[in-house]
Amino acid sequence: xxxxxxxxxxxxxxxxxxxxxxxxxxxxxxxxxxxxxxxxxxxxxxxxxxxxxxxxxxxxxxxxxxxxxxxxxxxxxxxxxxxxxxxxxxxxxxxxxxxxxxxxxxxxxxxxxxxxxxxxxxxxxxxxxxxxxxxxxxxxxxxxxxxxxxxxxxxxxxxxxxxxxxxxxxxxxxxxxxxxxxxxxxxxxxxxxxxxxxxxxxxxxxxxxxxxxxxxxxxxxxxxxxxxxxxxxxxxxxxxxxxxxxxxxxxxxxxxxxxxxxxxxxxxxxxxxxxxxxxxxxxxxxxxxxxxxxxxxxxxxxxxxxxxxxxxxxxxxxxxxxxxxxxxxxxxxxxxxxxxxxxxxx
Numbered sequence: 001x002x003x004x005x006x007x008x009x010x011x012x013x014x015x016x017x018x019x020x021x022x023x024x025x026x027x028x029x030x031x032x033x034x035x036x037x038x039x040x041x042x043x044x045x046x047x048x049x050x051x052x053x054x055x056x057x058x059x060x061x062x063x064x065x066x067x068x069x070x071x072x073x074x075x076x077x078x079x080x081x082x083x084x085x086x087x088x089x090x091x092x093x094x095x096x097x098x099x100x101x102x103x104x105x106x107x108x109x110x111x112x113x114x115x116x117x118x119x120x121x122x123x124x125x126x127x128x129x130x131x132x133x134x135x136x137x138x139x140x141x142x143x144x145x146x147x148x149x150x151x152x153x154x155x156x157x158x159x160x161x162x163x164x165x166x167x168x169x170x171x172x173x174x175x176x177x178x179x180x181x182x183x184x185x186x187x188x189x190x191x192x193x194x195x196x197x198x199x200x201x202x203x204x205x206x207x208x209x210x211x212x213x214x215x216x217x218x219x220x221x222x223x224x225x226x227x228x229x230x231x232x233x234x235x236x237x238x239x240x241x242x243x244x245x246x247x248x249x250x251x252x253x254x255x256x257x258x259x260x261x262x263x264x265x266x267x268x269x270x271x272x273x274x275x276x277x278x279x280x281x282x283x284x285x286x287x288x289x290x291x292x293x294x295x296x297x298x299x300x301x302x303x304x305x306x307x308x309x310x311x312x313x314x315x316x317x318x319x320x321x322x323x324x325x326x327x328x329x330x331x332x333x334x335x336x337x338x339x340x341x342x343x344x345x346x
Contacts, residue, residue, distance in 0.1 A: 037324035039067035051162035051220025080111035163221035260333035264306035273329035
């Protein structure tokens with residue numbers, strides 16, 4: 001069988017007349033336009049599993065799903081922490097959440113905000129005289145809680161992570177002038193520190209599913225950085241080098257994640273998922289465990305194709321995007337299972 005997975009940052013799917021970020025709110029017409037645009041993209045993408053970023057309310061995501069004829073109103077929708085009771089105070093929404101739409105049964109779902117206890121970001125910094133000073137990095141939680149789900153794909157338990165790491169947008173402290181280049185540089189450094197910390201914490205969460213198991217894992221994420229960025233590489237894990245022996249290489253292969261666009265060998269100028277100031281970047285990723293990697297003889301499936309819907313993104317600010325459109329492209333990976341492959345949920 002074949003199935004398709006996608007990562008979709010919808011850019012603030014929120015109910016009408018609810019304020020978010022303490023200042024904005026969408027009218028009913030704006031909500032209708034956005035919901036219909038998202039549904040139209042789902043119709044084009046035809047995903048069986050889609051991880052969604054920037055969902056404020058689960059009922060809005062369920063409404064979008066019902067508007068998509070691809071799902072025909074018949075799919076499983078989850079967005080932990082995104083009920084009105086959990087994410088609304090008066091008429092103000094608290095924080096964007098993560099969601100998942102699946103044509104397959106969702107057997108379990110959870111949301112994690114606190115970093116695992118194994119994440120110790122203390123920096124052993126060399127100071128004057130060669131001494132090592134232990135400098136703490138007090139980032140202890142995700143800005144946007146990570147979603148983990150177990151999806152039953154025709155009898156195979158697929159572990160799916162949906163993530164949205166800190167953006168490159170500078171973190172400006174109260175009293176600082178964001179237009180001041182000195183303050184801006186500090187703000188950018190803070191954002192980088194937070195994103196790197198979140199990447200390490202996400203990696204630790206995923207390792208619990210990868211290490212010494214044969215569980216297939218897929219990560220659907222707006223990682224807010226490019227494939228070769230340090231934070232993205234942290235999530236993927238280090239690759240073996242040529243001088244390692246076979247057992248050392250197998251230990252790393254067991255826990256590494258692979259980018260589907262690289263597996264599918266479809267890199268092109270049209271594969272970007274974001275445009276900022278004329279620069280095209282890949283910020284949205286689909287990562288898979290070795291169970292989907294073509295060089296693994298014990299794989300259970302192959303990545304057949306990677307594509308991106310991005311024709312709504314614009315280089316020129318004067319060239320308007322379609323009403324309701326997101327500022328991110330949507331990567332989609334098509335996966336084909338191997339019927340005779342050995343499989344265990346271990």
